[in-house]
Amino acid sequence: MHTSFRPDYNPLIRKLESVFALTDDERQALETLPMQVAVVKDNQDIVREGDRPTRSCLILSGFACTYKITAGGRRQIVAFALAGDIPDLQSLHLTVLDISIGTISPCRVGFITHEALREICLGYPRLAAAFWRETLIDAAIFREWVTNVGQREAYQRMAHVLCELLVRLRAVGLAEDHICELPITQGEFADALGVTPVHVNRVLQQMRADGLIELKGDRLNIPDWDKLKRMGEFDPTYLHLESDQAAA
Amino acid sequence: MHTSFRPDYNPLIRKLESVFALTDDERQALETLPMQVAVVKDNQDIVREGDRPTRSCLILSGFACTYKITAGGRRQIVAFALAGDIPDLQSLHLTVLDISIGTISPCRVGFITHEALREICLGYPRLAAAFWRETLIDAAIFREWVTNVGQREAYQRMAHVLCELLVRLRAVGLAEDHICELPITQGEFADALGVTPVHVNRVLQQMRADGLIELKGDRLNIPDWDKLKRMGEFDPTYLHLESDQAAA
DNA sequence: CGAAATCTTGAGTATAATCAAAAACGGTGG
Protein backbone atom coordinates (compact mmCIF):
# COMPACT_ATOMS: atom_id res chain seq x y z
CA MET A 1 0.00 0.00 0.00
CA HIS A 2 1.65 3.14 -1.22
CA THR A 3 0.28 6.07 0.82
CA SER A 4 0.26 9.83 0.68
CA PHE A 5 -1.69 12.82 1.99
CA ARG A 6 -4.01 14.36 -0.53
CA PRO A 7 -7.57 15.52 -0.02
CA ASP A 8 -10.00 14.42 -2.73
CA TYR A 9 -13.54 14.25 -1.54
CA ASN A 10 -15.15 14.71 -4.92
CA PRO A 11 -17.02 11.43 -5.20
CA LEU A 12 -18.36 11.67 -1.64
CA ILE A 13 -19.38 15.31 -1.91
CA ARG A 14 -21.08 14.59 -5.20
CA LYS A 15 -23.14 11.88 -3.56
CA LEU A 16 -24.13 14.02 -0.59
CA GLU A 17 -24.99 16.96 -2.83
CA SER A 18 -27.42 14.83 -4.79
CA VAL A 19 -29.60 14.72 -1.66
CA PHE A 20 -29.43 18.31 -0.45
CA ALA A 21 -27.35 21.40 -1.16
CA LEU A 22 -24.41 21.72 1.20
CA THR A 23 -23.78 25.06 2.86
CA ASP A 24 -20.35 26.58 2.39
CA ASP A 25 -19.55 25.68 5.98
CA GLU A 26 -20.52 22.06 5.51
CA ARG A 27 -18.65 21.76 2.26
CA GLN A 28 -15.55 23.24 3.78
CA ALA A 29 -15.80 20.97 6.80
CA LEU A 30 -15.90 18.00 4.45
CA GLU A 31 -13.07 19.19 2.27
CA THR A 32 -10.79 19.75 5.23
CA LEU A 33 -11.52 16.38 6.81
CA PRO A 34 -8.08 14.83 7.10
CA MET A 35 -7.81 11.81 4.85
CA GLN A 36 -4.94 9.51 4.15
CA VAL A 37 -4.98 8.33 0.58
CA ALA A 38 -3.62 4.95 -0.47
CA VAL A 39 -3.37 3.13 -3.76
CA VAL A 40 -4.35 -0.51 -3.38
CA LYS A 41 -3.70 -3.22 -5.97
CA ASP A 42 -6.50 -5.45 -7.16
CA ASN A 43 -7.53 -8.46 -5.11
CA GLN A 44 -6.20 -7.05 -1.86
CA ASP A 45 -8.03 -6.77 1.43
CA ILE A 46 -8.45 -3.22 2.67
CA VAL A 47 -9.84 -4.30 6.04
CA ARG A 48 -10.64 -7.72 7.46
CA GLU A 49 -13.40 -9.32 9.49
CA GLY A 50 -12.45 -9.20 13.16
CA ASP A 51 -10.51 -5.94 12.83
CA ARG A 52 -11.28 -3.12 15.26
CA PRO A 53 -10.56 -0.19 12.99
CA THR A 54 -10.07 3.39 14.16
CA ARG A 55 -10.85 4.81 10.73
CA SER A 56 -13.18 4.21 7.82
CA CYS A 57 -12.33 3.93 4.16
CA LEU A 58 -13.74 5.98 1.32
CA ILE A 59 -13.44 4.46 -2.13
CA LEU A 60 -12.09 7.22 -4.38
CA SER A 61 -11.79 5.16 -7.54
CA GLY A 62 -11.93 1.53 -8.61
CA PHE A 63 -14.16 -1.39 -7.68
CA ALA A 64 -14.19 -3.05 -4.27
CA CYS A 65 -16.52 -5.43 -2.48
CA THR A 66 -17.79 -6.24 0.98
CA TYR A 67 -17.69 -9.95 1.72
CA LYS A 68 -17.85 -12.68 4.32
CA ILE A 69 -16.13 -16.03 4.48
CA THR A 70 -18.19 -18.83 6.01
CA ALA A 71 -16.79 -21.45 8.35
CA GLY A 72 -16.96 -23.82 5.40
CA GLY A 73 -14.60 -21.55 3.48
CA ARG A 74 -17.14 -20.21 1.01
CA ARG A 75 -17.21 -16.53 0.14
CA GLN A 76 -20.30 -14.36 -0.11
CA ILE A 77 -19.98 -10.90 -1.58
CA VAL A 78 -22.76 -8.90 0.04
CA ALA A 79 -22.20 -5.64 -1.84
CA PHE A 80 -20.03 -3.96 -4.40
CA ALA A 81 -18.36 -0.73 -3.29
CA LEU A 82 -17.99 1.98 -5.92
CA ALA A 83 -16.40 5.42 -5.96
CA GLY A 84 -17.94 7.62 -3.27
CA ASP A 85 -18.89 4.68 -1.04
CA ILE A 86 -17.68 4.25 2.53
CA PRO A 87 -18.29 0.51 2.91
CA ASP A 88 -17.17 0.35 6.54
CA LEU A 89 -18.79 3.50 7.86
CA GLN A 90 -20.55 1.22 10.34
CA SER A 91 -17.28 0.72 12.18
CA LEU A 92 -17.84 4.21 13.55
CA HIS A 93 -20.35 2.70 15.99
CA LEU A 94 -19.66 -1.05 15.85
CA THR A 95 -16.26 -1.87 17.28
CA VAL A 96 -15.67 -5.23 15.58
CA LEU A 97 -15.87 -5.62 11.81
CA ASP A 98 -18.21 -8.42 10.78
CA ILE A 99 -17.12 -8.22 7.15
CA SER A 100 -14.00 -7.87 5.07
CA ILE A 101 -13.53 -5.34 2.31
CA GLY A 102 -11.37 -6.21 -0.64
CA THR A 103 -10.52 -4.62 -3.94
CA ILE A 104 -11.72 -6.05 -7.23
CA SER A 105 -9.76 -3.68 -9.44
CA PRO A 106 -6.92 -1.40 -8.35
CA CYS A 107 -8.40 1.30 -6.09
CA ARG A 108 -7.59 4.65 -4.63
CA VAL A 109 -8.79 4.56 -1.05
CA GLY A 110 -9.07 7.39 1.47
CA PHE A 111 -8.88 6.64 5.19
CA ILE A 112 -10.69 8.98 7.58
CA THR A 113 -10.32 8.58 11.32
CA HIS A 114 -13.38 7.90 13.43
CA GLU A 115 -12.29 10.77 15.60
CA ALA A 116 -12.55 13.18 12.68
CA LEU A 117 -15.90 11.70 11.64
CA ARG A 118 -17.33 11.99 15.14
CA GLU A 119 -16.21 15.56 15.37
CA ILE A 120 -17.78 16.59 12.08
CA CYS A 121 -21.02 14.82 13.06
CA LEU A 122 -21.23 16.76 16.31
CA GLY A 123 -20.53 20.07 14.63
CA TYR A 124 -22.75 19.56 11.59
CA PRO A 125 -26.00 17.73 12.35
CA ARG A 126 -27.03 17.69 8.70
CA LEU A 127 -23.81 15.95 7.76
CA ALA A 128 -24.35 13.50 10.61
CA ALA A 129 -27.78 12.74 9.17
CA ALA A 130 -26.27 12.42 5.69
CA PHE A 131 -23.71 9.88 6.89
CA TRP A 132 -26.37 7.99 8.79
CA ARG A 133 -28.45 8.03 5.64
CA GLU A 134 -25.60 6.52 3.64
CA THR A 135 -25.46 3.56 6.01
CA LEU A 136 -29.24 3.19 5.75
CA ILE A 137 -28.96 2.95 1.98
CA ASP A 138 -26.30 0.29 2.40
CA ALA A 139 -28.79 -1.61 4.53
CA ALA A 140 -31.47 -1.19 1.86
CA ILE A 141 -29.08 -2.68 -0.69
CA PHE A 142 -28.44 -5.65 1.59
CA ARG A 143 -32.18 -6.22 1.93
CA GLU A 144 -32.61 -6.26 -1.81
CA TRP A 145 -29.61 -8.57 -2.08
CA VAL A 146 -31.18 -11.05 0.33
CA THR A 147 -34.31 -11.01 -1.79
CA ASN A 148 -32.36 -11.41 -4.99
CA VAL A 149 -30.42 -14.40 -3.74
CA GLY A 150 -33.33 -15.92 -1.86
CA GLN A 151 -36.14 -15.66 -4.37
CA ARG A 152 -34.79 -15.41 -7.88
CA GLU A 153 -33.17 -17.91 -10.19
CA ALA A 154 -29.63 -17.42 -11.39
CA TYR A 155 -30.58 -15.75 -14.66
CA GLN A 156 -32.81 -13.17 -12.97
CA ARG A 157 -30.28 -12.68 -10.20
CA MET A 158 -27.59 -11.79 -12.66
CA ALA A 159 -29.89 -9.43 -14.53
CA HIS A 160 -30.77 -7.72 -11.26
CA VAL A 161 -27.19 -7.22 -10.15
CA LEU A 162 -26.20 -5.83 -13.53
CA CYS A 163 -29.08 -3.35 -13.32
CA GLU A 164 -28.02 -2.27 -9.85
CA LEU A 165 -24.43 -1.79 -10.92
CA LEU A 166 -25.33 0.27 -13.94
CA VAL A 167 -27.67 2.56 -12.02
CA ARG A 168 -25.21 3.07 -9.19
CA LEU A 169 -22.36 3.74 -11.60
CA ARG A 170 -24.50 6.23 -13.46
CA ALA A 171 -25.27 7.99 -10.19
CA VAL A 172 -21.57 8.74 -9.72
CA GLY A 173 -20.91 9.54 -13.36
CA LEU A 174 -19.15 6.28 -14.20
CA ALA A 175 -21.63 5.10 -16.80
CA GLU A 176 -22.96 6.87 -19.82
CA ASP A 177 -26.23 5.74 -21.23
CA HIS A 178 -26.12 1.96 -20.94
CA ILE A 179 -22.44 1.37 -21.11
CA CYS A 180 -19.91 1.11 -18.31
CA GLU A 181 -16.60 -0.32 -17.33
CA LEU A 182 -17.08 -3.46 -15.28
CA PRO A 183 -13.91 -5.22 -14.13
CA ILE A 184 -15.78 -7.98 -12.28
CA THR A 185 -14.85 -11.57 -13.11
CA GLN A 186 -17.34 -14.39 -13.46
CA GLY A 187 -15.90 -15.91 -10.31
CA GLU A 188 -16.66 -12.73 -8.39
CA PHE A 189 -20.19 -12.63 -9.76
CA ALA A 190 -20.52 -16.21 -8.61
CA ASP A 191 -19.61 -15.22 -5.04
CA ALA A 192 -22.02 -12.32 -5.21
CA LEU A 193 -24.96 -14.34 -6.52
CA GLY A 194 -24.48 -17.52 -4.55
CA VAL A 195 -23.93 -19.73 -7.59
CA THR A 196 -20.88 -21.43 -9.09
CA PRO A 197 -18.60 -19.75 -11.62
CA VAL A 198 -19.53 -22.40 -14.15
CA HIS A 199 -23.17 -21.51 -13.80
CA VAL A 200 -22.45 -17.79 -14.07
CA ASN A 201 -20.73 -18.51 -17.35
CA ARG A 202 -23.75 -20.39 -18.68
CA VAL A 203 -26.15 -17.70 -17.56
CA LEU A 204 -24.09 -14.96 -19.16
CA GLN A 205 -23.96 -16.84 -22.43
CA GLN A 206 -27.70 -17.21 -22.36
CA MET A 207 -28.11 -13.50 -21.66
CA ARG A 208 -25.84 -12.67 -24.58
CA ALA A 209 -27.79 -15.01 -26.80
CA ASP A 210 -31.01 -13.33 -25.66
CA GLY A 211 -29.60 -9.94 -26.63
CA LEU A 212 -29.76 -8.62 -23.07
CA ILE A 213 -26.12 -7.73 -22.66
CA GLU A 214 -22.82 -7.36 -24.42
CA LEU A 215 -20.08 -8.17 -21.96
CA LYS A 216 -16.53 -8.46 -23.18
CA GLY A 217 -13.52 -7.95 -21.00
CA ASP A 218 -14.12 -4.97 -18.74
CA ARG A 219 -16.82 -3.45 -20.87
CA LEU A 220 -20.56 -3.88 -20.35
CA ASN A 221 -23.17 -2.67 -22.79
CA ILE A 222 -26.87 -3.13 -22.24
CA PRO A 223 -28.65 -2.92 -25.59
CA ASP A 224 -32.12 -3.53 -24.18
CA TRP A 225 -32.34 -1.84 -20.79
CA ASP A 226 -36.09 -2.29 -20.39
CA LYS A 227 -35.89 -5.98 -21.04
CA LEU A 228 -32.99 -6.42 -18.63
CA LYS A 229 -34.89 -4.55 -15.94
CA ARG A 230 -37.92 -6.72 -16.55
CA MET A 231 -35.94 -9.94 -16.44
CA GLY A 232 -34.23 -8.88 -13.22
CA GLU A 233 -37.45 -7.49 -11.73
CA PHE A 234 -35.40 -4.40 -11.09
CA ASP A 235 -37.01 -1.41 -9.39
CA PRO A 236 -34.43 1.17 -8.28
CA THR A 237 -36.53 2.51 -5.40
CA TYR A 238 -34.39 0.67 -2.86
CA LEU A 239 -31.32 2.66 -3.93
CA HIS A 240 -33.04 5.80 -2.65
CA LEU A 241 -31.55 8.05 -5.30
CA GLU A 242 -33.11 11.46 -5.17
CA SER A 243 -32.50 12.35 -8.77
CA ASP A 244 -34.54 10.52 -11.34
CA GLN A 245 -31.61 9.26 -13.34
CA ALA A 246 -32.50 5.98 -11.69
CA ALA A 247 -35.62 5.29 -13.64
CA ALA A 248 -34.08 5.97 -17.05
CA MET B 1 -55.83 -1.71 15.16
CA HIS B 2 -57.04 -0.81 18.61
CA THR B 3 -54.96 2.11 19.83
CA SER B 4 -54.31 3.93 23.07
CA PHE B 5 -51.71 6.17 24.68
CA ARG B 6 -49.43 4.43 27.10
CA PRO B 7 -45.69 4.83 27.45
CA ASP B 8 -43.77 1.57 27.72
CA TYR B 9 -40.20 1.85 26.57
CA ASN B 10 -38.87 -1.03 28.62
CA PRO B 11 -37.66 -3.30 25.81
CA LEU B 12 -35.96 -0.43 23.99
CA ILE B 13 -34.33 1.03 27.09
CA ARG B 14 -33.12 -2.40 28.07
CA LYS B 15 -31.44 -2.77 24.71
CA LEU B 16 -29.79 0.64 24.81
CA GLU B 17 -28.63 0.10 28.39
CA SER B 18 -26.84 -3.08 27.40
CA VAL B 19 -24.40 -0.91 25.43
CA PHE B 20 -23.78 1.97 27.81
CA ALA B 21 -25.35 3.32 31.01
CA LEU B 22 -27.91 6.01 30.29
CA THR B 23 -27.76 9.23 32.25
CA ASP B 24 -30.90 10.22 34.14
CA ASP B 25 -31.49 12.92 31.55
CA GLU B 26 -31.22 10.51 28.67
CA ARG B 27 -33.43 7.96 30.34
CA GLN B 28 -36.06 10.55 31.08
CA ALA B 29 -35.92 11.88 27.54
CA LEU B 30 -36.60 8.38 26.28
CA GLU B 31 -39.37 7.66 28.73
CA THR B 32 -41.20 10.85 27.87
CA LEU B 33 -40.94 10.33 24.11
CA PRO B 34 -44.55 10.42 23.00
CA MET B 35 -45.59 7.02 21.70
CA GLN B 36 -48.90 5.78 20.43
CA VAL B 37 -49.42 2.16 21.34
CA ALA B 38 -51.49 -0.19 19.21
CA VAL B 39 -52.37 -3.85 19.46
CA VAL B 40 -52.04 -5.58 16.10
CA LYS B 41 -53.43 -9.02 15.28
CA ASP B 42 -51.22 -11.68 13.75
CA ASN B 43 -50.58 -11.70 10.03
CA GLN B 44 -51.29 -8.02 9.59
CA ASP B 45 -49.13 -5.45 7.90
CA ILE B 46 -47.94 -2.64 10.16
CA VAL B 47 -46.44 -0.62 7.31
CA ARG B 48 -46.13 -1.35 3.61
CA GLU B 49 -43.53 -0.96 0.90
CA GLY B 50 -44.07 2.35 -0.85
CA ASP B 51 -45.39 4.11 2.26
CA ARG B 52 -43.89 7.46 3.25
CA PRO B 53 -44.30 7.18 6.99
CA THR B 54 -44.01 10.10 9.42
CA ARG B 55 -43.32 7.81 12.36
CA SER B 56 -41.44 4.63 13.18
CA CYS B 57 -42.70 1.57 15.00
CA LEU B 58 -41.22 -0.01 18.09
CA ILE B 59 -42.14 -3.64 18.67
CA LEU B 60 -43.16 -3.86 22.33
CA SER B 61 -44.15 -7.53 22.33
CA GLY B 62 -44.78 -10.32 19.84
CA PHE B 63 -43.04 -11.43 16.66
CA ALA B 64 -42.99 -9.42 13.45
CA CYS B 65 -40.96 -9.55 10.26
CA THR B 66 -39.53 -7.30 7.60
CA TYR B 67 -40.23 -8.57 4.10
CA LYS B 68 -40.30 -7.83 0.41
CA ILE B 69 -42.58 -9.12 -2.33
CA THR B 70 -40.92 -9.64 -5.70
CA ALA B 71 -42.53 -8.77 -9.01
CA GLY B 72 -43.07 -12.50 -9.43
CA GLY B 73 -45.17 -12.53 -6.25
CA ARG B 74 -42.68 -14.36 -4.05
CA ARG B 75 -42.03 -13.20 -0.50
CA GLN B 76 -38.64 -12.84 1.11
CA ILE B 77 -38.49 -12.25 4.84
CA VAL B 78 -35.24 -10.36 5.39
CA ALA B 79 -35.36 -10.16 9.17
CA PHE B 80 -37.45 -11.06 12.17
CA ALA B 81 -38.39 -8.17 14.46
CA LEU B 82 -38.53 -8.92 18.18
CA ALA B 83 -39.45 -6.89 21.24
CA GLY B 84 -37.28 -3.79 21.49
CA ASP B 85 -36.67 -3.59 17.74
CA ILE B 86 -37.56 -0.59 15.58
CA PRO B 87 -37.61 -2.30 12.20
CA ASP B 88 -38.38 0.86 10.23
CA LEU B 89 -36.10 3.29 11.99
CA GLN B 90 -34.53 3.88 8.57
CA SER B 91 -37.65 5.76 7.50
CA LEU B 92 -36.31 8.60 9.64
CA HIS B 93 -33.89 9.40 6.81
CA LEU B 94 -35.25 7.48 3.81
CA THR B 95 -38.58 8.87 2.71
CA VAL B 96 -39.94 5.85 0.86
CA LEU B 97 -40.20 2.45 2.51
CA ASP B 98 -38.52 -0.28 0.47
CA ILE B 99 -39.91 -3.04 2.72
CA SER B 100 -43.11 -4.04 4.42
CA ILE B 101 -43.38 -4.96 8.07
CA GLY B 102 -45.96 -7.49 9.14
CA THR B 103 -46.83 -9.28 12.33
CA ILE B 104 -46.25 -12.98 12.76
CA SER B 105 -47.94 -13.28 16.13
CA PRO B 106 -50.20 -10.66 17.75
CA CYS B 107 -48.03 -7.68 18.66
CA ARG B 108 -48.06 -4.58 20.77
CA VAL B 109 -46.55 -1.81 18.66
CA GLY B 110 -45.52 1.69 19.66
CA PHE B 111 -45.47 4.46 17.08
CA ILE B 112 -43.03 7.33 17.57
CA THR B 113 -43.10 10.34 15.27
CA HIS B 114 -40.01 11.19 13.27
CA GLU B 115 -40.34 14.69 14.62
CA ALA B 116 -39.93 13.43 18.17
CA LEU B 117 -37.04 11.19 17.15
CA ARG B 118 -35.23 14.02 15.38
CA GLU B 119 -35.65 16.23 18.37
CA ILE B 120 -34.27 13.73 20.84
CA CYS B 121 -31.32 13.04 18.49
CA LEU B 122 -30.43 16.73 18.37
CA GLY B 123 -30.68 17.14 22.13
CA TYR B 124 -28.89 13.93 23.08
CA PRO B 125 -25.98 13.03 20.82
CA ARG B 126 -25.35 9.77 22.61
CA LEU B 127 -28.91 8.68 21.98
CA ALA B 128 -28.54 9.71 18.34
CA ALA B 129 -25.48 7.50 18.14
CA ALA B 130 -27.36 4.69 19.88
CA PHE B 131 -30.21 4.86 17.37
CA TRP B 132 -27.76 4.99 14.50
CA ARG B 133 -26.03 2.00 15.99
CA GLU B 134 -29.29 0.06 16.09
CA THR B 135 -29.74 0.55 12.36
CA LEU B 136 -26.14 -0.54 11.81
CA ILE B 137 -26.83 -3.78 13.65
CA ASP B 138 -29.88 -4.30 11.46
CA ALA B 139 -27.57 -3.95 8.48
CA ALA B 140 -25.14 -6.46 9.98
CA ILE B 141 -28.00 -8.93 10.34
CA PHE B 142 -28.93 -8.41 6.69
CA ARG B 143 -25.35 -9.09 5.66
CA GLU B 144 -25.32 -12.34 7.57
CA TRP B 145 -28.70 -13.20 6.09
CA VAL B 146 -27.37 -12.75 2.56
CA THR B 147 -24.51 -15.06 3.42
CA ASN B 148 -26.80 -17.61 4.99
CA VAL B 149 -29.13 -17.74 2.00
CA GLY B 150 -26.36 -17.47 -0.56
CA GLN B 151 -23.81 -19.95 0.74
CA ARG B 152 -25.42 -22.52 2.97
CA GLU B 153 -27.71 -25.45 2.27
CA ALA B 154 -31.19 -25.56 3.66
CA TYR B 155 -30.29 -27.62 6.72
CA GLN B 156 -27.48 -25.28 7.76
CA ARG B 157 -29.56 -22.25 6.93
CA MET B 158 -32.31 -23.36 9.26
CA ALA B 159 -29.81 -24.13 12.01
CA HIS B 160 -28.31 -20.68 11.62
CA VAL B 161 -31.62 -18.84 11.79
CA LEU B 162 -32.66 -20.78 14.87
CA CYS B 163 -29.38 -19.85 16.54
CA GLU B 164 -29.87 -16.20 15.71
CA LEU B 165 -33.40 -16.20 17.03
CA LEU B 166 -32.45 -17.84 20.29
CA VAL B 167 -29.55 -15.47 20.95
CA ARG B 168 -31.59 -12.39 20.12
CA LEU B 169 -34.49 -13.55 22.25
CA ARG B 170 -32.14 -14.24 25.12
CA ALA B 171 -30.72 -10.71 24.77
CA VAL B 172 -34.15 -9.26 25.52
CA GLY B 173 -35.04 -11.78 28.20
CA LEU B 174 -37.42 -13.84 26.10
CA ALA B 175 -35.50 -17.08 26.27
CA GLU B 176 -34.16 -18.95 29.22
CA ASP B 177 -31.31 -21.32 28.70
CA HIS B 178 -32.06 -22.99 25.37
CA ILE B 179 -35.81 -22.76 25.36
CA CYS B 180 -38.04 -20.10 23.89
CA GLU B 181 -41.43 -19.41 22.50
CA LEU B 182 -41.34 -19.38 18.71
CA PRO B 183 -44.64 -18.74 16.93
CA ILE B 184 -43.12 -18.95 13.44
CA THR B 185 -44.76 -21.31 10.96
CA GLN B 186 -42.87 -23.50 8.53
CA GLY B 187 -44.24 -21.39 5.70
CA GLU B 188 -42.74 -18.30 7.29
CA PHE B 189 -39.39 -20.02 7.74
CA ALA B 190 -39.59 -20.95 4.09
CA ASP B 191 -39.97 -17.29 3.11
CA ALA B 192 -37.09 -16.38 5.39
CA LEU B 193 -34.71 -19.05 4.11
CA GLY B 194 -35.56 -18.94 0.44
CA VAL B 195 -36.80 -22.53 0.26
CA THR B 196 -40.25 -24.10 -0.08
CA PRO B 197 -42.43 -24.95 2.92
CA VAL B 198 -42.24 -28.62 1.96
CA HIS B 199 -38.49 -28.52 2.18
CA VAL B 200 -38.56 -26.69 5.51
CA ASN B 201 -40.69 -29.50 6.82
CA ARG B 202 -38.21 -32.14 5.68
CA VAL B 203 -35.27 -30.24 7.08
CA LEU B 204 -36.95 -29.80 10.46
CA GLN B 205 -37.74 -33.47 10.63
CA GLN B 206 -34.14 -34.30 9.92
CA MET B 207 -33.01 -31.87 12.61
CA ARG B 208 -35.37 -33.48 15.09
CA ALA B 209 -34.11 -36.91 14.13
CA ASP B 210 -30.55 -35.67 14.62
CA GLY B 211 -31.42 -34.49 18.11
CA LEU B 212 -30.66 -30.86 17.29
CA ILE B 213 -34.01 -29.39 18.17
CA GLU B 214 -37.35 -30.07 19.75
CA LEU B 215 -39.93 -27.93 18.02
CA LYS B 216 -43.58 -28.47 18.78
CA GLY B 217 -46.21 -25.80 18.31
CA ASP B 218 -44.86 -22.51 19.58
CA ARG B 219 -42.14 -24.01 21.73
CA LEU B 220 -38.52 -24.47 20.72
CA ASN B 221 -35.99 -26.38 22.78
CA ILE B 222 -32.38 -26.83 21.74
CA PRO B 223 -30.94 -29.86 23.53
CA ASP B 224 -27.51 -29.60 21.91
CA TRP B 225 -26.64 -25.94 21.49
CA ASP B 226 -23.03 -26.51 20.53
CA LYS B 227 -23.97 -28.91 17.78
CA LEU B 228 -26.64 -26.59 16.44
CA LYS B 229 -24.15 -23.72 16.37
CA ARG B 230 -21.67 -25.89 14.58
CA MET B 231 -24.18 -27.09 12.02
CA GLY B 232 -25.34 -23.54 11.34
CA GLU B 233 -21.79 -22.16 11.39
CA PHE B 234 -23.17 -19.66 13.86
CA ASP B 235 -20.87 -17.00 15.28
CA PRO B 236 -22.82 -14.28 17.12
CA THR B 237 -20.26 -11.56 16.47
CA TYR B 238 -22.42 -9.98 13.79
CA LEU B 239 -25.17 -9.29 16.34
CA HIS B 240 -22.79 -6.92 18.12
CA LEU B 241 -24.09 -7.73 21.58
CA GLU B 242 -21.91 -6.15 24.20
CA SER B 243 -22.72 -8.59 26.95
CA ASP B 244 -21.32 -12.07 26.59
CA GLN B 245 -24.62 -13.83 26.90
CA ALA B 246 -24.21 -14.30 23.18
CA ALA B 247 -21.48 -16.86 23.34
CA ALA B 248 -23.18 -19.07 25.92
C1' DC C 1 -67.69 -29.57 16.32
C1' DG C 2 -66.29 -28.07 11.90
C1' DA C 3 -63.60 -25.18 8.81
C1' DA C 4 -59.20 -23.31 7.81
C1' DA C 5 -54.59 -23.35 8.34
C1' DT C 6 -50.57 -25.96 9.04
C1' DC C 7 -47.93 -29.94 8.76
C1' DT C 8 -46.67 -34.29 6.58
C1' DT C 9 -45.73 -37.76 2.97
C1' DG C 10 -44.72 -39.43 -1.76
C1' DA C 11 -43.36 -39.41 -6.61
C1' DG C 12 -41.36 -37.20 -10.40
C1' DT C 13 -38.68 -33.12 -12.10
C1' DA C 14 -35.55 -29.16 -12.65
C1' DT C 15 -32.15 -25.92 -11.52
C1' DA C 16 -27.75 -25.69 -10.36
C1' DA C 17 -23.58 -28.23 -8.37
C1' DT C 18 -19.65 -31.06 -9.13
C1' DC C 19 -15.85 -32.80 -11.54
C1' DA C 20 -12.71 -32.53 -15.24
C1' DA C 21 -10.38 -30.60 -18.91
C1' DA C 22 -9.61 -27.57 -22.79
C1' DA C 23 -9.56 -22.99 -24.86
C1' DA C 24 -8.90 -18.10 -24.57
C1' DC C 25 -7.10 -14.15 -22.48
C1' DG C 26 -3.85 -10.87 -20.20
C1' DG C 27 0.22 -9.50 -18.56
C1' DT C 28 5.42 -10.19 -18.22
C1' DG C 29 9.94 -10.75 -19.49
C1' DG C 30 13.35 -12.11 -22.74
Place this chain on the structure above:
DNA sequence: CCACCGTTTTTGATTATACTCAAGATTTCG
Protein backbone atom coordinates in the same frame (compact mmCIF):
# COMPACT_ATOMS: atom_id res chain seq x y z
C1' DC D 1 7.32 -8.73 -30.64
C1' DC D 2 6.61 -13.11 -29.25
C1' DA D 3 6.80 -16.93 -25.96
C1' DC D 4 5.23 -18.20 -21.60
C1' DC D 5 2.61 -18.47 -17.43
C1' DG D 6 -1.33 -17.84 -14.58
C1' DT D 7 -5.97 -16.52 -14.62
C1' DT D 8 -10.30 -16.55 -16.58
C1' DT D 9 -13.63 -18.38 -19.57
C1' DT D 10 -15.73 -22.16 -21.85
C1' DT D 11 -17.55 -26.89 -22.70
C1' DG D 12 -19.26 -31.59 -21.50
C1' DA D 13 -21.07 -35.28 -18.58
C1' DT D 14 -22.90 -36.64 -14.30
C1' DT D 15 -25.03 -35.84 -9.83
C1' DA D 16 -27.62 -33.67 -6.04
C1' DT D 17 -30.26 -30.46 -3.67
C1' DA D 18 -34.41 -28.62 -3.67
C1' DC D 19 -38.86 -27.76 -6.37
C1' DT D 20 -43.38 -29.01 -8.02
C1' DC D 21 -47.59 -31.18 -7.73
C1' DA D 22 -50.82 -33.65 -5.18
C1' DA D 23 -53.14 -35.53 -1.52
C1' DG D 24 -53.76 -36.89 3.21
C1' DA D 25 -53.11 -36.07 8.35
C1' DT D 26 -53.10 -33.04 12.10
C1' DT D 27 -53.68 -28.97 14.62
C1' DT D 28 -55.85 -24.65 15.71
C1' DC D 29 -59.43 -21.75 16.51
C1' DG D 30 -63.98 -19.84 16.19
